[in-house]
Amino acid sequence: MMQFKIGLATLELIRGNIVEQDVDAIVNAANETLAPGGGVSGAIHRAAGPELAEACARIGGCPTGEARITAGYHLKARHVIHAVGPRYSGNPRDAELLASAYRSSLLLAEQHGLQHIAFPSISTGIYGYPLDEAAPIALATCRDVVQSHSEIRLVRFVLFDEETFQAYVRAAQNLGLIP
Numbered sequence: 729m730m731q732f733k734i735g736l737a738t739l740e741l742i743r744g745n746i747v748e749q750d751v752d753a754i755v756n757a758a759n760e761t762l763a764p765g766g767g768v769s770g771a772i773h774r775a776a777g778p779e780l781a782e783a784c785a786r787i788g789g790c791p792t793g794e795a796r797i798t799a800g801y802h803l804k805a806r807h808v809i810h811a812v813g814p815r816y817s818g819n820p821r822d823a824e825l826l827a828s829a830y831r832s833s834l835l836l837a838e839q840h841g842l843q844h845i846a847f848p849s850i851s852t853g854i855y856g857y858p859l860d861e862a863a864p865i866a867l868a869t870c871r872d873v874v875q876s877h878s879e880i881r882l883v884r885f886v887l888f889d890e891e892t893f894q895a896y897v898r899a900a901q902n903l904g905l906i907p
């Protein structure tokens with residue numbers, strides 16, 4: 729586990745399963761239809777119960793780079809923020825869309841008065857975003873939002889495997905975040 733102080737907030741990197749996190753909101757790496765898929769999304773939907781897919785169906789979808797919020801149903805977390813990252817294409821716009829998915833999630837959390845948020849590594853599984861490109865975008869975007877004006881007090885990255893965890897540790901070092 730690694731922790732970094734950013735003003736009043738803490739940024740954490742841990743290895744683990746996001747489904748088990750007891751925070752105000754966990755973020756789902758969703759797709760534009762908001763239908764349950766594989767990966768972290770499949771795990772979140774299985775743990776939350778069928779009510780989550782019903783709530784997502786009522787919302788009806790979410791463009792890439794944006795986020796939507798639902799209740800958490802049977803999860804420990806009270807809310808799920810469904811963020812849609814880009815499918816990696818190699819186009820420079822991928823980075824903007826990935827940053828926007830993180831930024832939109834944090835702004836939505838803030839609008840709902842949520843202070844403790846857990847993220848997975850958006851887009852680096854099924855969507856094929858290279859880890860060493862995605863990790864610095866994820867961390868720098870969250871640092872910038874939290875630094876600027878935010879009421880958010882905890883941003884926890886819950887990283888499923890050692891390779892992903894190590895990529896985020898390297899990115900934090902390269903960004904000059906001090907443990």
Ligand code: AR6
Nearest residue numbers: 745746757759765766767768769771851852853854855888
């Ligand atoms: N907790 C934390 N991280 C996890 C978990 C978990 N329980 N399970 C997997 N991961 P992915 P994407 C990691 O593929 O690339 C879905 O079908 C995983 O190891 O879940 O954004 C959606 O519906 C990887 O590091 O998301 C979309 O269609 C990271 O979560 C599509 O996949 C993200 O991998 C989105 O693809």
